[in-house]
Amino acid sequence: MRTIGVVVNPVAGMGGRVGLKGTDEKVAEARERGAEPRAPERAVAALRALRAAADDSNTDLTLLAYGGVMGADEAREAGFDPAVVGEPDGAETTADDTVDAVRAFVERGVDLILFVGGDGTAVDVAGALEESGSETPMLGVPAGVKVYSSVFAVRPRDAGRIAATFERTEAREVNDIDEAAYRDGEVRARLRAVATVPVAEALQASKQLSSGSVEALAEGFADSVEDGVTYVLGPGGTLGTIKRELGFEGSPLGVDVWRDGEVLVRDGSERDILDALGERNVVVVSPIGGQGFVLGRGNQQLSPAVLRRCDLEVVASPSKLEGIGVLRVDTGDDALDADLRGWAKVRTGRYERRLVKVE
Numbered sequence: 001m002r003t004i005g006v007v008v009n010p011v012a013g014m015g016g017r018v019g020l021k022g023t024d025e026k027v028a029e030a031r032e033r034g035a036e037p038r039a040p041e042r043a044v045a046a047l048r049a050l051r052a053a054a055d056d057s058n059t060d061l062t063l064l065a066y067g068g069v070m071g072a073d074e075a076r077e078a079g080f081d082p083a084v085v086g087e088p089d090g091a092e093t094t095a096d097d098t099v100d101a102v103r104a105f106v107e108r109g110v111d112l113i114l115f116v117g118g119d120g121t122a123v124d125v126a127g128a129l130e131e132s133g134s135e136t137p138m139l140g141v142p143a144g145v146k147v148y149s150s151v152f153a154v155r156p157r158d159a160g161r162i163a164a165t166f167e168r169t170e171a172r173e174v175n176d177i178d179e180a181a182y183r184d185g186e187v188r189a190r191l192r193a194v195a196t197v198p199v200a201e202a203l204q205a206s207k208q209l210s211s212g213s214v215e216a217l218a219e220g221f222a223d224s225v226e227d228g229v230t231y232v233l234g235p236g237g238t239l240g241t242i243k244r245e246l247g248f249e250g251s252p253l254g255v256d257v258w259r260d261g262e263v264l265v266r267d268g269s270e271r272d273i274l275d276a277l278g279e280r281n282v283v284v285v286s287p288i289g290g291q292g293f294v295l296g297r298g299n300q301q302l303s304p305a306v307l308r309r310c311d312l313e314v315v316a317s318p319s320k321l322e323g324i325g326v327l328r329v330d331t332g333d334d335a336l337d338a339d340l341r342g343w344a345k346v347r348t349g350r351y352e353r354r355l356v357k358v359e
Contacts (some may be wrong), residue, residue: 002054002112004163005105006082007098007125009117010069012039012143021309038300038332039076039143041293042118042156046141048080049160052113059164064110066101069093078271084347088267095124102128105136111136112198114163119176122151126174126193137169137196142204142330146230147297148175148207151197154359155330158202166198204328214238215319218245220350221284221315228343230259230278234299238286238315243320254299255315281310287327294358296342306335314338314356315347327358 008036047063054061063080065071067087075082085104085212087098098115102125105113109266113136115125125138140152150172153159175194197203217238222245225231233239243258250256259274264276283302285294295302295312301320314327329340345353 001060001062002164003064003108004050005064005072005073005085005101005108005110005112005113006043007066007101007105007115008039008043008071008074008114009098009114009121009143010039011118011157012121016066024188037125038143039116040069042141042143042332043071044077046114046116046160046163047075047080048151049157050162050163051079051246053161053164057165060262064105064108066097068106070097070101071116072285084299095326098355099128103132106132106134110136110173111255112139112163112166114141114159116141116143118142119149119174120144120146122149122174122195122229123176123192126151126195128194129189130353132191135196137166139163139198140153142297144327145300147204150175150203151172151195152204153200154202154204154328158200162198162200162202166200168199169196170199171195172197172203175221183277197237203355206306213244214241214315216350217315217317217347218242219348223350226280227260227282228278230264230276230281232257232273232277232283232302234283234285234302236288236298238320239284242315248337253298268301270306273301273306274309277306281335282313283310283314284315285309286315287320287324290323292324292326292328294329296328296332301332304336307331307336307340311327313347314344318348318354321346321348321354324356327356329358 045218054293059225063075065082066083067084070088072082072084086100116123122140141156142152151163151174171194174195176192184293190302221242233256240252248263251267257265265272287294288297331339332336339356343355344358346356
């Protein structure tokens with residue numbers, strides 16, 4: 001018998017595709033920009049995988065959920081009949097609702113808390129567990145814009161499988177960053193908690209910063225640009241060096257669009273990027289150090305709609321690749337993820353490229 005409590009932050013990740021780099025205190029603005037909820041569909045994907053894995057492993061499963069869009073609705077869509085432990089207080093869900101859900105799960109002695117959100121949600125869950133004096137394991141379904149913590153599964157389906165089958169736990173980091181500073185191009189990350197998490201290969205690592213020069217790589221990229229091609233340049237330090245080599249100071253944590261010496265879009269949303277695309281387009285990204293994600297973490301503006309109109313080029317210094325092993329994609333579109341998996345040629349220097357597996 002395994003009892004799992006499910007809580008969903010339904011607004012997590014809404015700011016990603018509209019260029020807000022997070023949703024903390026920005027839900028209304030995200031909606032004004034046309035953002036749509038991302039977390040519920042990822043919750044359903046995780047819960048369907050949970051149900052399938054439980055059936056395959058003959059695990060007798062009991063599911064508890066917080067009410068409405070904070071878990072119960074998604075659980076029912078995935079085929080469960082959950083026991084509802086509480087309801088959100090108002091029309092807009094809050095961090096207090098998440099905390100109340102965790103307390104209710106702890107009181108009922110769940111074996112695992114499966115939460116859906118980003119780093120802010122992870123902080124809320126870990127904080128509530130600490131206040132309760134509980135060592136109940138927690139596991140995150142990644143749905144936020146920035147996912148720096150190591151308490152998340154790589155993909156929603158991985159979270160479901162892990163929740164059904166894990167046998168051991170370990171201590172892992174919960175990190176968060178200042179979203180206001182993040183929107184201004186500054187990363188201020190700090191350790192917020194140490195949580196108990198299932199042991200599994202399909203967990204992501206904490207984000208690490210890479211070291212080493214990328215100037216030669218940037219020079220080689222700049223030498224290779226073609227007239228008439230639209231380049232969609234993702235966030236991060238490596239891409240920042242490339243942007244400077246192309247002659248402009250880009251948005252360090254946003255997506256910029258450049259063609260024929262002109263910056264067409266700076267820190268663009270999905271809609272901005274789509275409007276700027278031409279006949280030939282190339283998305284350029286660099287993996288997150290320590291995690292390997294090239295799509296689906298911190299660059300949700302590069303949506304499936306954008307990616308399907310572009311070629312993909314991955315750039316990374318050799319030192320960054322040494323700490324990764326594989327590249328990962330999590331676009332939210334299963335068919336697109338399947339198309340992107342396999343092997344990718346990663347530019348590592350002025351002329352050098354390396355084949356790296358994409359998972």
